[in-house]
Amino acid sequence: MxxxxxxxxxxxxxxxxxxxxxxxxxxxxxxxxxxxFTNNSFLILITPTxxxxxxxxxxxxxxxxxxLENGIENFELKxxxxxxxxxxxxxxATKEKLRKFGIAPPSNKVICPQCNSQNTTLIxxxxxxxxxSLFKCDDCLxxxxxxxxx
Ligand SMILES: [Zn+2]
Numbered sequence: 001m002x003x004x005x006x007x008x009x010x011x012x013x014x015x016x017x018x019x020x021x022x023x024x025x026x027x028x029x030x031x032x033x034x035x036x037f038t039n040n041s042f043l044i045l046i047t048p049t050x051x052x053x054x055x056x057x058x059x060x061x062x063x064x065x066x067x068l069e070n071g072i073e074n075f076e077l078k079x080x081x082x083x084x085x086x087x088x089x090x091x092x093a094t095k096e097k098l099r100k101f102g103i104a105p106p107s108n109k110v111i112c113p114q115c116n117s118q119n120t121t122l123i124x125x126x127x128x129x130x131x132x133s134l135f136k137c138d139d140c141l142x143x144x145x146x147x148x149x150x
Pocket of ligand 1: 112113114115116137138140141142
């Protein structure tokens, strides 16, 4: 019974997009650590990505809105800082979605998401958000965001 309810929460969370990268959900991003059911209430454990990332507040609000819209009111969000979030928590399917969206996924090598060239140059440590760096491809000349590896 309770496990079924917890699955339902995961399903709903999987529909909440990352505020900065709408093609991936907060579950795919790996920020939802666990969902528990205690004292008749769901406890959702969240580990923020980059510390101080302004998106943390946004996605907490988005999660609350999503659950409330689906008639779930007995829940609590709890931020857990340890273990720290890492890009390793993103699976390959998620990285592929990032690439298709035009963002180079976290990796040891910065590869152009447009033409797969490894011939790239860092333009700025900070791209459209603090979580990303701005690169330029030396082959197709397109600028692109690289999701920083941590
Ligand atoms: Zn390129």
